[in-house]
Amino acid sequence: MEEDIRKQGILYLQQQQTFGKKWKRMWSVLFRENTCxxxxxxxxxxxxGGVIRLSNCIRVSEVDVNGCPKDTGSFLVETTEKMYVFAADRNQVGDWIHKLCEIAFPFPPPQKNLLQSTKMQ
Incomplete structure (x- = not known):
């Protein structure tokens, strides 16, 4: 069975160094869960190395980080074990966040309470 790739491309991972932080450029692939x-x-x-299990994800959000690589925007992926700060091409940041949230938090948004909607009519 073929893997369900939802997005792939270059991401930068912020890494803590002895004297500050640096960004590591890497190829990244986002997979949706399937039967295998x-x-x-x-x-x-x-x-x-890297594999982030999205079932352990607690939060995905855009963050403002100084010193990002040129023409990129940053976002945070927080799991039960670790926080990751990534940067992506400025035009792709929103799509990365959207796809990560779609897979990590697959529940539909809450629907309006039927009682509330009938009271308003």
């Missing part, structure tokens, strides 16, 4: 695999974000070309 979990939903996850994998990133390559990084010695820390």
């Amino acid at each position: 695999s979990i939903s996850r974000l994998e990133f390559f070309e990084c010695k820390d």
Whole structure:
């Protein structure tokens, strides 16, 4: 069975160094869960390696970080174990956040309470 790739492209991962922070450029692939695999974000070309299990995700949000790579915007992926700060091309940040949220938090938005809507009419 083929994996369900939802998005792929270059992301930068902020890494803590002895003297400050640096950004590591890497190829990243976002997979949706299927019968043979979990939903996850994998990133390559990084010695820390990377797989973030999206079932452990608590929050995905845009963040304002100083020192991002040129022409990028940043976002946070927080899991039960760790916080990751990524940067993506400015035109792609919103799409990365949207797709990550769609997979990590697959529940539909709450529907209007039927009692409330009938009272207003």
